[in-house]
Every structure is written in C-alpha cells, then in structure tokens.
Amino acid sequence: MAQEFNAIPETELEKQEEKAREILGSAGENLVIHSDWKFDNGKNIQVGDNFLANCN
Secondary structure (H helix, E strand, O other), rough: OOHHHHHOOOHHHHHHHHHHHHOEEEOOOEEOOOOOOOOOHHHHOOOOOEEOOOOO
C-alpha cells in the first residue's frame, strides 16, 4: 500500500488523503502526508486533526 500511496502525484491531494485513510487506523480532519512515505503496521497508526507528515 505504501507503494500505491507514493505513486500518487503530490498534485492529487484528495487521492493521497483517500489512500492514507485506507492505510491508517484512524485520522482526523485536514490530513496531509507527503511522499515518500514509509511505514509499518499502518492500521496501528492513529493521528488527529491538522496532521502533516513530511520527509526530508
């Protein structure tokens, strides 16, 4: 699933959010995750409102 998420262009934020919600256990409003996202056991990850994840 991470490969599917990372393949979505950054310009398609709605698709990224939809895929991230499939992966995560739960997420609040205003979810933004920038690729290249790596994770283990996504269903065990819970995030709240206004969550932003970025990779350097």
